[in-house]
Amino acid sequence: MFVLMVYDVEVKRVVKVLKIGRKYLNHIQNSVLEGELSPAQYKQLKHEVERAINPEHDSVRFYVLRTTQYMTVDKLGVPSRPGDAEAFL
């Protein structure tokens, strides 16, 4: 399944959360990662992120798509970071 992760965490936890995210997903934009994961990988990712954040100050959202068949991505401005998950679309 396709997973899009967007995070808004305090500066001191950014590196940690990003590091976890990058173990599973491609880093696409400042606080955005995306990629194709198995349900087990997704569960593990969520678990690791949950342990890394402070739930009273940080916010992480996962958009999970069973299929990307009905999705398109439009981009304005500078190209995405390397790893842009074009291949998934």
Next chain:
Amino acid sequence: MFVLMVYDVEVKRVVKVLKIGRKYLNHIQNSVLEGELSPAQYKQLKHEVERAINPEHDSVRFYVLRTTQYMTVDKLGVPSRPGDAEAFL
């Protein structure tokens, strides 16, 4: 259609881009907006954002879903901002 907008723009243009985004979408997380738009509204939003950013320094991505039938959203941490587009799911 459901539109998810994520932006990474230089500080001096954040207010401008956010202001445009909020005319059309709900502000969900730091640099994330989402909502239900008509194709015409979406076109207009993209047009306004395109004019507001510096394409050499800023990056804006729009994930456009024809249906949210195959999407779920999981959240960790603090609740989303008011306007959380639960209603679209």
